[in-house]
Amino acid sequence: MSLNASNTGPQLPDGILLEGIVTTLNGDGSPHVAPMGPIVDLAFTRLRLRPYQTSTTYQNLKRMRQGVLHVTDDVEMIARAAVGRLPEPRLILAQAVEGFILADACRWHAFQVDSLDDRNERTEIVATIVDSGRQRDFFGFNRAKHAVIEAAILATRLEWLDADHIRAEFERLTVMVEKTGSRQEHSAFAFLQEFVRERAAGTKSAEATGR
Numbered sequence: 001m002s003l004n005a006s007n008t009g010p011q012l013p014d015g016i017l018l019e020g021i022v023t024t025l026n027g028d029g030s031p032h033v034a035p036m037g038p039i040v041d042l043a044f045t046r047l048r049l050r051p052y053q054t055s056t057t058y059q060n061l062k063r064m065r066q067g068v069l070h071v072t073d074d075v076e077m078i079a080r081a082a083v084g085r086l087p088e089p090r091l092i093l094a095q096a097v098e099g100f101i102l103a104d105a106c107r108w109h110a111f112q113v114d115s116l117d118d119r120n121e122r123t124e125i126v127a128t129i130v131d132s133g134r135q136r137d138f139f140g141f142n143r144a145k146h147a148v149i150e151a152a153i154l155a156t157r158l159e160w161l162d163a164d165h166i167r168a169e170f171e172r173l174t175v176m177v178e179k180t181g182s183r184q185e186h187s188a189f190a191f192l193q194e195f196v197r198e199r200a201a202g203t204k205s206a207e208a209t210g211r
């Protein structure tokens, strides 16, 4: 199959970008959980990850060459994991790879890395799925879930994005959360708003003290 290794984004003939969560093993054997958006083929046999080289997921995949991709509708888990503030999740030991499965995800796909290309800022990692499991149905969409995912991505890019842009985007996304969100989306969005506020205040106080 042609899970094209070039950096062309999701416009692959047989690949679709999936916003999921990847678990990997840290050097001390503890689990690491991070949202990642790999391109996956429709049959879920292979995937192409593009982690930034600054990410722990990249370091772990380079060392261990295996991990587990999860499909979930739990946007609070995605939001908290994106900024490294996920309370300890329920985990199941994976069998086909050394690693952990998130017990509350809808589906999981354990993978082994076939190739890792470090030439770009975002490493290209092509992997084969070696085991999969289904734990529960995917709930479905609402605009608030989508809004939380957008907000989580913004929260991981605070260093690069302009503060006014972030504020305007959060305002736009608030409307979707208020109109269509359930308790989970409200809670996840409030968490991200607070995180962004904290970071902005931290940046301002560092500027004021000249640090």
Ligand SMILES: Cc1cc2nc3c(=O)[nH]c(=O)nc-3n(C[C@H](O)[C@H](O)[C@H](O)COP(=O)(O)O)c2cc1C
Residues within 6 Å of the ligand: 019, 020, 033, 034, 035, 036, 037, 038, 049, 050, 051, 052, 054, 055, 056, 057, 058, 078, 081, 082, 083, 084, 149, 152, 153, 156
């Ligand atoms: C939905 C979603 C998709 C993401 N996809 C990627 C990705 O493909 N590559 C990447 O490097 N970071 C991605 N991120 C950002 C990382 O999850 C975030 O920067 C994380 O803190 C870095 O990973 P680490 O915990 O392994 O260091 C994504 C975040 C979200 C919310």
